[in-house]
Amino acid sequence: MWFSSGMQRAVWAVLLWPYLLTLCIPLVCKEEQGSLTRCPSISQEKLLDRVIQHAELIYRVSEESCSLFQEMFVPFPMRLQRNQAGYACITKELPIPSSKSEIQQMSDKWLLHSVLMLVRSWIEPLVYLQTTLDLYDDASEVLLNKTKWVSEKLLSLEQGVMVLIKKMLDEGMLPTTYSEQGLLHNDGQPEMLESVMRDYTLLSCFKKDAHKMETFLKLLKCRQTDIYNCA
Amino acid sequence: MALKFSYIGSKWICLLFYLILFTAMVPPRHPHLTGCVSTNLETFRCRWNVDYFQNLSQPGDLRLFYINNKPPHAPPKEWSECPHYSTDRPNECFFNENHTTVWAYYSVQLRSKDLAILYDENRFNVEDIVQPDPPVGLNWTLLNMSLTGAYYDIMLSWKPPRSADVEMGWMTLQYEIQYRSVTSELWEVVDLVKNTQRSIYGLQTNVNHEVRVRCKMHGGKEFGEFSNSVFVHISSKVSTFPVVALFIFGSLCLVAILMLVVISQQEKLMVILLPPVPGPKIRGIDPEILKKGKLRELTSILGAPPELRPELYNNDIEEQNDTLTDLDTDWLMDHSLSSNCSPLSVGFRDDDSGRASCCDPDLPSELEVSPFHPLTPTQILSKEPSCPAASEQSTLVQGSTGVEPLFVAPSREALYTQVSGVRSSGNVLLSPEVDKTTNEDSEKDMTEKEKEKKAFQLLVMNADDGGYTSELNAGNMSPRSSEGDMSERDMSDHSKAGEDLSSSPSPSPYYKSDTSSMSALAPVPVYTMVEGVDTQNSLLLTPNSTLAPQMINQKSVPTPDGYLAPDLLSSVTL
Numbered sequence: 001m002w003f004s005s006g007m008q009r010a011v012w013a014v015l016l017w018p019y020l021l022t023l024c025i026p027l028v029c030k031e032e033q034g035s036l037t038r039c040p041s042i043s044q045e046k047l048l049d050r051v052i053q054h055a056e057l058i059y060r061v062s063e064e065s066c067s068l069f070q071e072m073f074v075p076f077p078m079r080l081q082r083n084q085a086g087y088a089c090i091t092k093e094l095p096i097p098s099s100k101s102e103i104q105q106m107s108d109k110w111l112l113h114s115v116l117m118l119v120r121s122w123i124e125p126l127v128y129l130q131t132t133l134d135l136y137d138d139a140s141e142v143l144l145n146k147t148k149w150v151s152e153k154l155l156s157l158e159q160g161v162m163v164l165i166k167k168m169l170d171e172g173m174l175p176t177t178y179s180e181q182g183l184l185h186n187d188g189q190p191e192m193l194e195s196v197m198r199d200y201t202l203l204s205c206f207k208k209d210a211h212k213m214e215t216f217l218k219l220l221k222c223r224q225t226d227i228y229n230c231a
Numbered sequence: 232m233a234l235k236f237s238y239i240g241s242k243w244i245c246l247l248f249y250l251i252l253f254t255a256m257v258p259p260r261h262p263h264l265t266g267c268v269s270t271n272l273e274t275f276r277c278r279w280n281v282d283y284f285q286n287l288s289q290p291g292d293l294r295l296f297y298i299n300n301k302p303p304h305a306p307p308k309e310w311s312e313c314p315h316y317s318t319d320r321p322n323e324c325f326f327n328e329n330h331t332t333v334w335a336y337y338s339v340q341l342r343s344k345d346l347a348i349l350y351d352e353n354r355f356n357v358e359d360i361v362q363p364d365p366p367v368g369l370n371w372t373l374l375n376m377s378l379t380g381a382y383y384d385i386m387l388s389w390k391p392p393r394s395a396d397v398e399m400g401w402m403t404l405q406y407e408i409q410y411r412s413v414t415s416e417l418w419e420v421v422d423l424v425k426n427t428q429r430s431i432y433g434l435q436t437n438v439n440h441e442v443r444v445r446c447k448m449h450g451g452k453e454f455g456e457f458s459n460s461v462f463v464h465i466s467s468k469v470s471t472f473p474v475v476a477l478f479i480f481g482s483l484c485l486v487a488i489l490m491l492v493v494i495s496q497q498e499k500l501m502v503i504l505l506p507p508v509p510g511p512k513i514r515g516i517d518p519e520i521l522k523k524g525k526l527r528e529l530t531s532i533l534g535a536p537p538e539l540r541p542e543l544y545n546n547d548i549e550e551q552n553d554t555l556t557d558l559d560t561d562w563l564m565d566h567s568l569s570s571n572c573s574p575l576s577v578g579f580r581d582d583d584s585g586r587a588s589c590c591d592p593d594l595p596s597e598l599e600v601s602p603f604h605p606l607t608p609t610q611i612l613s614k615e616p617s618c619p620a621a622s623e624q625s626t627l628v629q630g631s632t633g634v635e636p637l638f639v640a641p642s643r644e645a646l647y648t649q650v651s652g653v654r655s656s657g658n659v660l661l662s663p664e665v666d667k668t669t670n671e672d673s674e675k676d677m678t679e680k681e682k683e684k685k686a687f688q689l690l691v692m693n694a695d696d697g698g699y700t701s702e703l704n705a706g707n708m709s710p711r712s713s714e715g716d717m718s719e720r721d722m723s724d725h726s727k728a729g730e731d732l733s734s735s736p737s738p739s740p741y742y743k744s745d746t747s748s749m750s751a752l753a754p755v756p757v758y759t760m761v762e763g764v765d766t767q768n769s770l771l772l773t774p775n776s777t778l779a780p781q782m783i784n785q786k787s788v789p790t791p792d793g794y795l796a797p798d799l800l801s802s803v804t805l
Contacts, residue, residue, distance in 0.1 A: 063450045098332040218400025
């Protein structure tokens with residue numbers, strides 16, 4: 001498929017070069033002498049398990065938040081059209097395969113990098129979502145707490161994936177950078193229903209991507225343990 | 232009432248209305264999509280229903296179009312038709328792996344053959360429509376059984392559906408177990424588990440149980456179908472009824488035994504649980520005085536020098552038994568008064584429970600008695616052979632050895648008075664009580680009776696007769712007591728002759744005392760102690776001056792446990 005084409009790889013390299021230029025965050029402790037960070041060393045398996053746990057939880061909480069939001073704010077007739085803007089998920093530009101067969105053909109490296117990309121692309125939108133939810137008059141505490149929790153966990157997931165990349169792929173640390181996509185401009189005061197639907201779409205898209213992350217990581221784990229069954 | 236009827240009536244009317252509406256007046260529903268379902272997140276299928284439009288049930292009459300990741304308003308040429316209309320069942324479209332994109336949203340439309348009529352449409356994400364196949368391989372094993380054999384636990388295990396790719400981690404499933412006894416209609420639901428085994432506790436024996444499992448995707452909303460039920464049955468022979476009866480019987484027996492024990496040992500238990508409280512008791516003092524507050528009498532008794540009150544400070548805590556009182560009365564009392572060995576006073580008996588042990592025998596104070604009265608038992612016996620021998624004696628003289636023994640019979644309730652003189656006949660004159668305060672007449676009656684019995688007499692015998700002097704301390708001195716009066720009147724005549732007696736020796740025994748003691752006769756009786764009898768059969772009395780100040784604040788005197796110390800009592804005197 002398009003993975004195999006060299007052109008695509010070149011495009012990838014071009015896209016990724018800003019990452020290489022900026023500084024990296026030291027996360028792995030045991031390999032750096034005199035490091036100021038104090039994280040304990042952890043085995044790769046355990047780290048992967050923990051990362052998967054994170055991803056599972058994030059997916060579950062995002063699913064709960066989505067349902068909560070739907071119950072509270074989305075009027076019933078609009079619920080069927082919740083995916084009206086689904087095609088316009090902010091991460092749809094990312095070259096992430098969506099079918100099982102495609103995913104199975106991905107290498108470990110691409111799996112990890114895809115996950116990292118997804119995570120990073122959602123950090124800022126979630127922060128934005130927090131601010132908009134605060135503007136709602138009757139957003140429940142539960143919903144706000146859930147979204148807050150998710151954005152925090154996402155950050156730690158990002159760090160975990162970065163460490164995993166370093167351990168598994170022996171690559172240098174990729175810097176954190178903010179998403180270049182500016183799809184979330186808040187121009188003036190949108191109409192209530194519009195903003196509701198926009199936020200709802202945001203939540204659904206995030207839920208979808210969380211599921212993707214979880215699946216990728218699980219496939220990765222399967223490959224670690226038993227490569228014959230999983231491929 | 233009227234409201235109730237109207238409410239019920241309106242309900243029925245509404246029901247009827249809807250029934251009519253839906254059956255007769257509403258036109259038959261056009262074909263519609265019943266739902267799209269995926270079982271393994273890799274494929275899915277969409278189904279629709281043709282209710283009344285039977286002419287459209289032919290294959291190809293209805294067509295399904297879908298569009299993927301694009302807005303549904305796209306022109307029809309971008310829509311694709313169903314990749315595969317199912318052959319095994321009608322009105323179904325199957326999307327295989329190639330046409331399934333997991334995290335993409337789908338729009339599906341049901342149209343007529345000529346695409347002109349749009350009957351129904353649906354939008355979804357594939358991961359949202361997952362309903363996994365039921366688990367397979369349901370199996371149970373016995374974990375353990377209860378002691379009574381009435382309940383048991385099982386471990387249920389199963390396998391995930393084959394269609395779901397759990398090994399790879401493509402799908403994470405959660406399982407829900409439901410079980411019930413065959414007779415009941417209600418299913419017991421066990422919480423979701425991620426493992427493929429779960430234990431069920433507390434199933435009853437001899438009852439047929441039905442167990443089934445279903446699963447859903449982790450984070451998904453809808454459950455799949457239930458698996459085939461598996462039946463669990465364990466029979467046991469132990470029936471529960473005798474166990475319960477046995478327990479009841481055993482507990483009843485235990486209760487009965489306890490009751491028997493309590494009843495038989497009631498007294499002992501009462502002593503243990505409610506130990507007897509020592510009542511107010513001072514040896515040598517009538518408890519009636521203590522109870523009824525005759526403090527003046529009390530102080531007159533307790534104000535005596537401690538040596539005169541041997542009974543109060545007797546180390547021997549044991550009660551005086553009746554034999555003792557018998558002995559006392561027998562040789563202490565004048566024969567004219569009573570010659571039989573009647574007890575001195577019933578009232579003197581100490582009825583309160585201020586004793587260390589009810590069952591302890593009265594110990595004879597042999598040690599005290601022996602150096603002084605080797606002959607007294609025989610003397611007593613010789614004097615009054617009809618009376619029982621003394622078993623207990625207490626000495627008045629404690630410090631004076633070598634002196635002719637004095638014998639003083641102890642008597643708890645004995646009151647003290649002062650010797651005012653000694654007559655030639657040998658009788659000792661005693662001064663009467665100055666103040667008598669009685670609160671109630673009944674007390675007087677009681678004390679009257681007691682006084683009658685408590686005759687006293689101080690016998691001073693000639694030394695030739697054996698040489699003992701006895702000092703009798705009896706009960707209340709009252710001018711009204713007949714016996715006491717007799718001797719008292721005799722003695723009071725010579726009260727003024729006390730002075731003379733003190734200095735003049737006479738063949739008849741007399742007592743010596745300091746002038747200070749004599750002078751203290753009139754207003755406040757001063758007591759002294761007879762130390763002994765000299766060779767001339769005269770009484771040797773201890774000097775009073777040293778004793779007087781010590782009378783009241785006599786703290787060095789050993790007090791028996793539990794008894795009120797006289798010095799404490801004297802502090803409450805009027």
